[in-house]
Amino acid sequence: MTIQAVVFDIGNVLIEWQPERFFDSVIGTDRRRAMFAAIDLHGMNDRVDSGENFHEVLARTADENPEWRNEINIWQDRWLDLASPAIDHSVRLMAALQGRGIPVFSLTNFGIQTYDIAAAKYPFLRQFDHDFISGHMGVIKPEPAIYEMLESQSGVAPEALLFTDDRTDNIFAATARGWQTHLFEHPQGWADRLVSEGLLTPEEAA
Known part of the structure; x- marks a missing residue:
């Protein structure tokens, strides 16, 4: 047809859209690998893509993972650099x-x-x-x-x-x-x- x-x-x-590449450039490959192993960041992003509020999802994720709060804030504050x-x-x-x-x-x-x-x-x-x-x-x-x-x-x-x-x-x-x-x-x-x-x-x- x-x-x-x-x-x-x-x-x-x-x-x-290459979050791993971005975080490699910001926090280094080793810490990025540890971060992505500790948190299901792609799953977090799927929740946003499904309609949940971006800022609320990231805030909850940061509260649940306080040791990664700074990096999660980077995901939010520098989102345009990821995309x-x-x-x-x-x-x-x-x-x-x-x-x-x-x-x-x-x-x-x-x-x-x-x-x-x-x-x-x-x-x-x-x-x-x-x-x-x-x-x-x-x-x-x-x-x-x-x-x-x-x-x-x-x-x-x-x-x-x-x-x-x-x-x-x-x-x-x-x-x-x-x-x-x-x-x-x-x-x-x-x-x-x-x-x-x-x-x-x-x-x-x-």
């Missing part, structure tokens, strides 16, 4: 698709408060034709319900959606629903896929 809309994940597709930098080629691809009149949706695991913080720095986050943000939806990828919600709210048939994400579990879940998918490894590979689908010319995808 002809592709009717293109769906972008955000973390590591449009914006780099950085933008992947410029991917941002250009998003704009090029919209310039061709092709609807572009987000489908992202992102918190309510953190999305607002990020959008103040990255204006393109307010430029999707339709936003599907897990914090507002109350469910995160790869739960099947989040894909079903996008289908229902957008009115686009699963097989007419082309979705890119950097995580294989998220891709598998979309494929299981009949979506066309692309595992994002680097922006050039995504650009090549968009060209091969006839959505962009090589010049537009550069």
Whole structure:
């Protein structure tokens, strides 16, 4: 079926998201490893992405782990440094698709408060034709319900959606629903896929 809309994940597709790399640069690799072993920080982040309040979740986590309070405060106070930098080629691809009149949706695991913080720095986050943000939806990828919600709210048939994400579990879940998918490894590979689908010319995808 002809592709009717293109769906972008955000973390590591449009914006780099590498907390371990960031904390390596701030507190050193050894202490970072100890911190991530002591606290389920990715689980903490999933709670935020599921709709819990960012500041409240981090405050509770700091209270539960007082020996790591300073580092958890860094996660909160310097959150934009964790979600950085933008992947410029991917941002250009998003704009090029919209310039061709092709609807572009987000489908992202992102918190309510953190999305607002990020959008103040990255204006393109307010430029999707339709936003599907897990914090507002109350469910995160790869739960099947989040894909079903996008289908229902957008009115686009699963097989007419082309979705890119950097995580294989998220891709598998979309494929299981009949979506066309692309595992994002680097922006050039995504650009090549968009060209091969006839959505962009090589010049537009550069």
